[in-house]
Amino acid sequence: MITDIKSALRWGRFLLVEENNIDFGSLDAEVILADLLGRERNFLYREPDYPLTPGQRSHFRDLITRRAQGEPVAYLLGQREFMGLPFYVDNRVLVPRPETELLVETALVLLGGPSPPEGSAVNLPPAPVTGTVVDVGTGSGAIGISLAHYSTQIKVCATDISPAALEVARHNAARLGVSDRVAFFSGNLLDPLDPLSIKGKVSIITANLPYIPSVEMSQLPKDVGAYEPHSALDGGPDGLYFCRRLLPRAGEYLAPEGYLLMEITPGQGQPLQALAPAGYSTRVVNDLAGRERLVIFRTPQAKNK
Incomplete structure (x- = not known):
């Protein structure tokens, strides 16, 4: 269950790396979550317990699912x-x-x-x-x-x-x-x-x-x-x-x-x-x-x- 940064990254890494064997899947999950939150990646390490809103959790799940299907990170982020x-x-x-x-x-x-x-x-x-x-x-x-x-x-x-x-x-x-x-x-x-x-x-x-x-x-x-x-x-x-x-x-x-x-x-x-x-x-x-x-x-x- 996704509630905060650490649980979101744990789920994202599992889906991308273990389930779909996406190269650099852990990095992709971090980049996607940092962009979604409007933060630098180092924020994810400093604040692992930072809570995510329901909207953020839903958006993150959607983006990670699309990445698991192969869609490039650049298209997901639009940049x-x-x-x-x-x-x-x-x-x-x-x-x-x-x-x-x-x-x-x-x-x-x-x-x-x-x-x-x-x-x-x-x-x-x-x-x-x-x-x-x-x-x-x-x-x-x-x-x-x-x-x-x-x-x-x-x-x-x-x-x-x-x-x-x-x-x-x-x-x-x-x-x-x-x-x-x-x-x-x-x-x-x-x-x-x-x-x-x-x-x-x-x-x-x-x-x-x-x-x-x-x-x-x-x-x-x-x-x-x-x-x-x-x-x-x-x-x-x-x-x-x-x-x-x-x-x-x-x-x-x-x-x-x-x-x-x-x-x-x-x-x-x-x-x-x-x-x-x-x-x-x-x-x-x-x-x-x-x-x-x-x-x-x-x-x-x-x-x-």
């Missing part, structure tokens, strides 16, 4: 932290992953940030200063909004083929105070930007496109495969379908010596590098776990140089 910022998320968008921060951190360095992340593209020259960055397949807006938040001299054009995802991204831009510098466009890859006068004027294009090979979709963990939008995950037979479509067009938008940063899953680095247009330089960057996570393309110098 996920990314780059130190609180992003609203629901099942219209992918949950932002910590490994994607490598892409953002690398882009910030190329835009003139103070220090590169460990293991990133430390020795690459800075991006050309155009004031414009493009984020393709923006989803929740995590990448583009983070760049605008931490690099106040840029404006971001963010695209997504899903109008529903763009609703979430616009909401995040507003709540994080960057709506004046992040513009959203509905359409496929770079197509919706064609009417703009930014071709050849973009410093950096970021792209966290679907890259899971289709044959692996059925093998995804339940909290991913059963809840997150498949259109944002399935990258075709080898996971590179959308990358192949983006690469030839990226050069139209990038300034000379501009950068295209694409997140990948391990094993896709060399195949993706092989698709680079003539004259591009490329580099594969590993994440902190030593796995391939990012491919960087750099366009050639201007012909008159």
Whole structure:
């Protein structure tokens, strides 16, 4: 019977860990209860006898039951932290992953940030200063909004083929105070930007496109495969379908010596590098776990140089 914090956590851990074998189930129960109470997690340890109201008990049981069925914690709470910022998320968008921060951190360095992340593209020259960055397949807006938040001299054009995802991204831009510098466009890859006068004027294009090979979709963990939008995950037979479509067009938008940063899953680095247009330089960057996570393309110098 749930009456207070300690009994709630005991029940939550039992249902998640012992009954359903949820990885990090104990942590999930704590995060859910702390959020429900509007407290930090350390409050749960300091006040184990803190009584819960009937409404809190009912809400906690509902959330834990949904988590036991596989629903991601981020969807249950309606929020996920990314780059130190609180992003609203629901099942219209992918949950932002910590490994994607490598892409953002690398882009910030190329835009003139103070220090590169460990293991990133430390020795690459800075991006050309155009004031414009493009984020393709923006989803929740995590990448583009983070760049605008931490690099106040840029404006971001963010695209997504899903109008529903763009609703979430616009909401995040507003709540994080960057709506004046992040513009959203509905359409496929770079197509919706064609009417703009930014071709050849973009410093950096970021792209966290679907890259899971289709044959692996059925093998995804339940909290991913059963809840997150498949259109944002399935990258075709080898996971590179959308990358192949983006690469030839990226050069139209990038300034000379501009950068295209694409997140990948391990094993896709060399195949993706092989698709680079003539004259591009490329580099594969590993994440902190030593796995391939990012491919960087750099366009050639201007012909008159």
